[in-house]
Amino acid sequence: MRKYLSSAVYTLVSILVLGSFSLACSGSKQKEITATANTPETVKKDSTNTKPADNKTILAKREVPVLCYHQIRNNIASDSKRAHDDIIAPDKFKEHMKMLADSGYHTILPDQLYNYLVYGGKLPEKPIMITFDDTDEDQFTTGNSTLKKYGFKGVYFIMTVSIGRKGRINYMTKQQIKQLADEGNTIASHTYDHKNFAQFTDEDWTTQIDAPTKKLEEITGKKVSYFAFPYGVFKSATLHKLKEHGFKAAFILSTARDENYPLYTIRRIIDPGRYTAKNLYYSINKSFNKTKS
Ligand SMILES: [Zn+2]
Numbered sequence: 001m002r003k004y005l006s007s008a009v010y011t012l013v014s015i016l017v018l019g020s021f022s023l024a025c026s027g028s029k030q031k032e033i034t035a036t037a038n039t040p041e042t043v044k045k046d047s048t049n050t051k052p053a054d055n056k057t058i059l060a061k062r063e064v065p066v067l068c069y070h071q072i073r074n075n076i077a078s079d080s081k082r083a084h085d086d087i088i089a090p091d092k093f094k095e096h097m098k099m100l101a102d103s104g105y106h107t108i109l110p111d112q113l114y115n116y117l118v119y120g121g122k123l124p125e126k127p128i129m130i131t132f133d134d135t136d137e138d139q140f141t142t143g144n145s146t147l148k149k150y151g152f153k154g155v156y157f158i159m160t161v162s163i164g165r166k167g168r169i170n171y172m173t174k175q176q177i178k179q180l181a182d183e184g185n186t187i188a189s190h191t192y193d194h195k196n197f198a199q200f201t202d203e204d205w206t207t208q209i210d211a212p213t214k215k216l217e218e219i220t221g222k223k224v225s226y227f228a229f230p231y232g233v234f235k236s237a238t239l240h241k242l243k244e245h246g247f248k249a250a251f252i253l254s255t256a257r258d259e260n261y262p263l264y265t266i267r268r269i270i271d272p273g274r275y276t277a278k279n280l281y282y283s284i285n286k287s288f289n290k291t292k293s
Helices: 008-018 023-036 055-060 082-086 090-102 110-119 138-149 174-182 204-220 240-244 277-287
Strands: 066-069 127-133 155-158 186-189 226-228 249-251
Touching (some): 090 277, 110 127, 110 249, 127 138, 186 204
Parallel strands (some): 066 127, 226 249
């Protein structure tokens, strides 16, 4: 658990520095973390619970589709074949978002997903989550503007080293990240410089986890509670540390969830540039809309 949750002094400093943190927010957060610290033996299914669900219950729930995007731009000759999965043309991205809206999908954010998985909270019909990794500026320009057209919200997993960088790829500025947060999107962590989680040293928990969280909280004035693994790669043995460092849930790619840490291995699929809208629709249903067998 991050120190400021248990330290009134730090909370007060945070309020002075960030302005928009509130005591009420820290207080309820503290209560929530205390409440999830122990896994109860019995949990009632299919109702709004005050006690957190156990792993088995979470794993048995219907998965909510989560999409993952990286770069939204046209391909250029120098793009490697492997990079193509991470690049989707702006026209295609727009077409895919239109398909989701036309098909009746409603975007949800990580807090809603967490409440659904842990406390049986209600979700809108045909829920879906749209996430963006790596801080590329086109996620703000094309991504956010397209999402807004359909009343959609997104999740932006920021790699903090890249904030404000310009060059072959332009990255989002602090102001753009703040605007996304102000508009009700979720800003979340994707490490400092994309280091593989499975290779974290003790020191990396400060540089790749705590420092980026602090930076993003300073930019947005909001708590950072969610994490996406670079390359989708995780290591079971250190997943427990994510909770200790203040995260409520974390996102992988399309590999299997960890049975002991389902909240920290939430699955996502990449919408690759080669997909038509129809391909995407089928992929969503094939990858997620199964009850656990
Ligand atoms: Zn990434």
